[in-house]
Amino acid sequence: MPPINPQGMQEPVDPQFFIAKYLSPVLEHKWIVFACTLLGLAIAVPVSFLIEPQYSSTAVTQLETPRAQMISKVTEEIAARKGDTAFITASVERMHSSMFRTEVLKIIPKRLQDELEMPLEVQGQLKKKLKPMVKKLLKMNLPPGPSSTSVITPARLDKLGKRIEIVGDTRKGIIQITGTTFAQDMTTVLVQSYLDVWVAMNMETNKSLIRHELDFTKSQKDDYFLKLKEAEKELRSFKQTFEIPPALSSVTDMELQSQLDVLQNKVANAKERYKRIDDIFLDLSRKEKSVVNNIKILNPPQVPINPSKNMQFQIILIGLLLGAALAIGPILALDYFKGNIRHKKDIASAVDIPIIGRLPVIK
Numbered sequence: 435m436p437p438i439n440p441q442g443m444q445e446p447v448d449p450q451f452f453i454a455k456y457l458s459p460v461l462e463h464k465w466i467v468f469a470c471t472l473l474g475l476a477i478a479v480p481v482s483f484l485i486e487p488q489y490s491s492t493a494v495t496q497l498e499t500p501r502a503q504m505i506s507k508v509t510e511e512i513a514a515r516k517g518d519t520a521f522i523t524a525s526v527e528r529m530h531s532s533m534f535r536t537e538v539l540k541i542i543p544k545r546l547q548d549e550l551e552m553p554l555e556v557q558g559q560l561k562k563k564l565k566p567m568v569k570k571l572l573k574m575n576l577p578p579g580p581s582s583t584s585v586i587t588p589a590r591l592d593k594l595g596k597r598i599e600i601v602g603d604t605r606k607g608i609i610q611i612t613g614t615t616f617a618q619d620m621t622t623v624l625v626q627s628y629l630d631v632w633v634a635m636n637m638e639t640n641k642s643l644i645r646h647e648l649d650f651t652k653s654q655k656d657d658y659f660l661k662l663k664e665a666e667k668e669l670r671s672f673k674q675t676f677e678i679p680p681a682l683s684s685v686t687d688m689e690l691q692s693q694l695d696v697l698q699n700k701v702a703n704a705k706e707r708y709k710r711i712d713d714i715f716l717d718l719s720r721k722e723k724s725v726v727n728n729i730k731i732l733n734p735p736q737v738p739i740n741p742s743k744n745m746q747f748q749i750i751l752i753g754l755l756l757g758a759a760l761a762i763g764p765i766l767a768l769d770y771f772k773g774n775i776r777h778k779k780d781i782a783s784a785v786d787i788p789i790i791g792r793l794p795v796i797k
Contacts, residue, residue, distance in 0.1 A: 463765050482749040482750050485560070489616050493733060493735040522603075543623065560635075613628070650714060673694075678690075
């Protein structure tokens with residue numbers, strides 16, 4: 435808050451005060467500031483080369499409702515429609531699961547698996563690259579850790595998850611998959627691997643929607659077939675016992691005719707049940723065969739031309755600012771504790787006496 439004069443009015447801000455109090459001490463020790471700034475630059479430049487630029491690629495997909503869920507009649511024509519909110523949300527969560535990432539790790543090339551060991555964060559990259567240098571400098575012979583990247587562990591699954599961003603738009607039925615790598619050509623490989631696993635697993639999921647019903651119907655069909663054969667065998671045995679010709683469906687004896695009608699009706703009912711369950715089985719089989727890929731690739735992943743994130747310039751700028759700050763901070767603190775008189779306000783605050791004159795500048 436600006437100081438208040440005896441009349442109770444706030445004094446105007448005096449730029450000379452800030453120049454005298456903050457700029458003058460720095461200029462007096464400008465070579466120290468310059469040296470510290472150069473030191474910060476000397477440290478920041480090598481560090482900036484240790485931080486690798488990152489490349490990102492995005493695939494845009496549209497998720498449709500599986501055809502097997504929409505088919506109800508044998509002759510019905512079905513038009514594709516986008517998946518509902520629950521279906522899209524479930525698909526996104528599935529791709530975030532450890533099970534899904536395990537399948538992705540199985541198919542990505544070894545070069546990409548090795549790259550996953552390098553963190554995306556600046557601190558993680560510095561630690562990963564400087565640690566071997568420090569060990570070599572100190573000649574520390576520590577036992578090497580496991581070098582194989584083919585072993586799937588929770589830590590590696592977590593590293594893979596940090597390289598992928600999956601965003602679902604439930605209103606448009608769109609899912610975006612964005613992958614980030616240090617190698618420019620590996621970005622599309624990472625995103626395409628996610629797409630390949632998703633398409634394969636989604637096809638199996640779509641088929642499983644009707645496979646259980648198909649298996650149950652097949653067992654029912656087999657049971658009805660056995661019952662039909664038993665009914666036909668029973669009718670055939672009855673005709674053989676009473677020497678009735680196989681093609682004959684009526685006899686003159688009323689009692690035999692009554693028993694024959696019962697057996698013939700039993701066969702007819704068994705045939706009708708078997709035909710009905712067979713039609714259902716054929717319809718379900720057609721549904722299973724009609725399951726198609728309901729994931730449409732609107733924009734496939736493209737090889738990025740420029741890095742999506744490059745921290746080299748920011749690191750150099752931070753090094754310059756930190757170097758200057760490390761010099762300016764102690765200079766201003768030392769000047770404050772020394773109590774140097776640099777402005778008329780310093781005199782007023784030191785002696786608490788109004789200033790009635792001004793001393794000329796002696797050169």
